Amino acid sequence: MTVSKQLRCLLAGVVVAGSLPVAPASAQDGCSACCGQTYRLECQTIYEEKQITCYRTVCETAYEEREITRQVPVYETQQRERRYAVLKPVRETSTRQERYTVQRPVYETQYRDASYNRVRNIVETHQREERYTVQRPVVETQTRQERYCVQRPVTETQERQQCRTVMRPVTTCQTQVVDQGCYVNQVVGVQPGATTGPRLRWVPPTQTVNPATGVVQTTRPGLGWVTQTAPPQPVVQQVWRPNLVTVQTPVTQYVPEQIVEKVPVQVTRMVTEERVREVPVQVCRMVTEERVRTVPYQTCRQVVERVEKQVPVRVCRMVCEERVREVPVTTCRMVREEKVEPYTVQVCKLVTKVEKVQVPHTVQKQVPYTRTIRVPKTVMVKVPIEPCDVCGG
Template sequence: MKTVRDALTVALAAVVPLASTPQVAMADCCGQTYRLECQTVYDEQQVTSYRMEQETVYDQVQVTRQVPVWETQQRERRFMVSKPVTETSTREERFTVMKPVYETQMRDASYDVVRTVAETSTREERFVVQKQVWETAEREEQFTVMRPVVETVQTQRRSTVMRPVTTMATQVVDQGCMVNQVTMFQPAPTRRGLTWMAASPTVDPTTGIAVVQRPGLVWANTTPPAQAVVQQVWKPNLVAQQVPVTTMVAQEVVEQVPVQVQRQVAETCVRKVPVQVCRTVNEEQIRQVPVTTYKQVVERVPQQVEVKVCKMVPEEHVRQIPVTTCKWVQEERVEKFDVRVCKMVAQQETIQQPRVVCKQVPVTQTIRVPRTIVMKVPIVEQPCCGG
């Protein structure tokens, strides 16, 4: 299929250059001028392509399956049962009871009373006070002042001046032209890119099932058809000419220029500055401060209080208590029950398993392949150079 598609592409592409093929004029040694014309000739060729066909084949396969078979079996189950046995008896219990006995007693409840007594007195207190005293004095201060002095000085200034100088120079000029060469066919390079692929049947290599490939763009190698190309070549014709050339030459010029220079002269000055000085003087002072003193005085107050006291006297008692005792006695029992058991039995069967087989059927087609022929057609007849 790919061979047929490529051949059809070449046939369609060959029709386009036929209308736009350039005509090239050529001349032989005798002065005869010819025109090149391109003609397309179609040759018939037999092309064999292969078509993919699918066929479903059924194979006889022996399959062994496990079939479940249910059976009912009778089994015995033994288990232990505990029965309660109750017994009643009497036991004697002795216990002690505490009885309260109240008595009246006298208790000393005397307490202390605290009173605060205030006393006032005077004491002498000495303290120091800081007082500020201001005094005025003079001090000398020296400082430096920078005064400007302007002077005129002659200096040399060098500058570069560009002056034009004209000279004659020999220059070679190419006065050639473009010349056409013989037409040739240039094959286009093979490129890899996106190509449209139509829907086609194919076989899945994993499952072996025939599937249809969806149409879409795929990455593939494509070869464009060959194109007729006319090459133009430059024919040189070198001619020498005298051309004036103007160049700029640098020349150095020296000039005397007056320049004013300013310099700073240092001058020392002295001045008197008044300064106020603050001194701190300590002064002792005396003052009378009243002081109040508080004293604690304790007084004893006697007091007797009647108190009832409770005492617990033990007393022993005896009583009869019935006691019930329960004992557990174990007894073995047997119970029958039915159980359904599943057994897997092997069973062989013959089944038909489908399988897809792909075949390639040859298909012969006749296509026409274009071929371009270049012919020389005379334009003007001229006598031969030898006649």
């Protein structure tokens, strides 16, 4: 056992005897009595569920009974007569003669001359001699020397230093404040009811006072444009309730580091060499020759022949004729007549009627309800520390 390990073991025994509780010794302890189990305190956050009472606004509709007086129309049916004059048509039919001229077609057959000339070609074949000159190629092979340069690669291996940057990870802990709150419903106001557009409805009679004369005036009932407004509605909005909690967050950062290393590199250089080679060359020369060939050719002569042809043609001519036909003529005259028509008339009378109606109005009240929330709480927890090196742990 070295001096540093003995000193560390003595310090651990002092800490166990002075401040923190020591874990009981077990059967597996093979070290000396100076070593024992030590602990450290850590803060941990736990959440406890808690029930709270909240209130929400509930709107209810209540009805109030009122008496109203209105004029109810009562319809009566009466029988009446009306007289009117009508014109009745009377039709009379007569006949008159009408003369008209028509064109009647008359067909005749005539012949016209459609003779034509037909041209026939007669082809004859002849032969003639033709002399021409041709160029015949004569190829000869010759050899010549050709000098050329080539580049021969020579490869050599060298070492050079190369610097590169690597990123080394470094982990640190940062303290952050995290908001672990929640949304809560909250009544922010009352929204007025929607107003519908004007609609045509039956309006009961109403009494108004003229401010200038002080006379009470009664408005007659009838159809009128009425605008209706819906009851107001409460506006509920979700509001964020903050809950700030401190959390230790590990953060890993990469730190650049320069590294120098030797890298083998192959270098290729080119060496110039001169070489000689025999190149065969073909030389072509043209030789003139005269030749004779027989060429056939054709001649064409035309012969004219007359073909006689008569074509029948049908000719139509129009002949005028006068005809007579009977045309009926209808004459209409109007005769005046007087008629009596009974009809029904509905007469409207207004009758005063008293009725009891229920007028709705909105009442708001607060209704309690229970909800569960989580409340953070910090507690101290003992965490065992690793045993010392003397114990072989």
